[in-house]
Every structure is written in C-alpha cells, then in structure tokens.
Amino acid sequence: MRVFGSFKCGTLNLEKIEIKSLKREELRNPRCERCGRSMESAGRGQGYRCKHCNTKREAKEVVAIDRAIEEGLYEVPPVARRHISKPLIRMRATTKGGGESVIIHPSR
Structure with a gap:
C-alpha cells in the first residue's frame, strides 16, 4: 500500500x-463436522480438536476472502x-x- x-x-x-x-485467502481454525463449532489447537504439532465432541483434524482450513x-x-x-x-x-x-x-x- x-x-x-x-x-x-x-x-x-x-x-x-x-x-x-x-490477501485473497486466510487460514482459520477448522469447524467441527459434527457440531459446527470452531475447533481449538490441541498443542504444537498435534492438530485441532473440538472440546465438545472430541472430533480431530490435522490442519487449518483455507477460506477465501470476499x-x-x-x-x-x-x-x-x-x-x-x-x-x-x-x-x-x-x-x-x-x-x-x-x-x-x-x-x-x-x-x-
């Protein structure tokens, strides 16, 4: 700029x-497939987990920005x-x- x-x-x-x-896209914490809530980090190098239903994901998701x-x-x-x-x-x-x-x- x-x-x-x-x-x-x-x-x-x-x-x-x-x-x-x-910037056309950004990284966000993934959403839980079961309950739809935002997942939290499980710790460095351990991926993400939903603290409500214990679903796990490995990486952040890429979201396009309008x-x-x-x-x-x-x-x-x-x-x-x-x-x-x-x-x-x-x-x-x-x-x-x-x-x-x-x-x-x-x-x-």
Missing part, C-alpha cells in the same frame, strides 16, 4: 491511496480534494518502471 497526502498539526490528510496487493475493493489507485471525492492534487481522471493508466500497469479508480 502506498498513500499520498500530507501530515500537518497532528492530522493526516490523504489525497490518494494505491493498493498494491490484497473483497469489496480491488488493487489500484483511489482518490478522495472532488469536494475533499486540495487544489494542488492532480485528479486521477486526468491521469492515464501508465506503466511503472517495472512494466506493471496501474489500475486507476477515479472518484467521479
């Missing part, structure tokens, strides 16, 4: 934010923008030095 803006008198004023990467935001460049609405900030609508989807393109999400 990269942010653009200023810091003045103890206040952080963001003008733009670039989200470079998002995101309402995408990677790219975002800006504040025009009413909140300072006069020296160039609007993203006037910028083009340029390529950086490494050849990767930036997706622009203008506010208007």
Whole structure:
C-alpha cells in the first residue's frame, strides 16, 4: 500500500491511496463436522480438536476472502480534494518502471 497526502498539526490528510496487493485467502481454525463449532489447537504439532465432541483434524482450513475493493489507485471525492492534487481522471493508466500497469479508480 502506498498513500499520498500530507501530515500537518497532528492530522493526516490523504489525497490518494494505491493498493498494491490484497490477501485473497486466510487460514482459520477448522469447524467441527459434527457440531459446527470452531475447533481449538490441541498443542504444537498435534492438530485441532473440538472440546465438545472430541472430533480431530490435522490442519487449518483455507477460506477465501470476499473483497469489496480491488488493487489500484483511489482518490478522495472532488469536494475533499486540495487544489494542488492532480485528479486521477486526468491521469492515464501508465506503466511503472517495472512494466506493471496501474489500475486507476477515479472518484467521479
């Protein structure tokens, strides 16, 4: 993540934010197949167990994360923008030095 803006008198004023990467999935403690409750760790290297019905599993489960935001460049609405900030609508989807393109999400 990269942010653009200023810091003045103890206040952080963001003008733009670039989200470079998002986590698409996370590891969670598994759910018990019998009772549906979350399992607890049985100790280091011993897997997981349900303390209510003693069901056992070996590893955590991978769960996909639904995101309402995408990677790219975002800006504040025009009413909140300072006069020296160039609007993203006037910028083009340029390529950086490494050849990767930036997706622009203008506010208007």
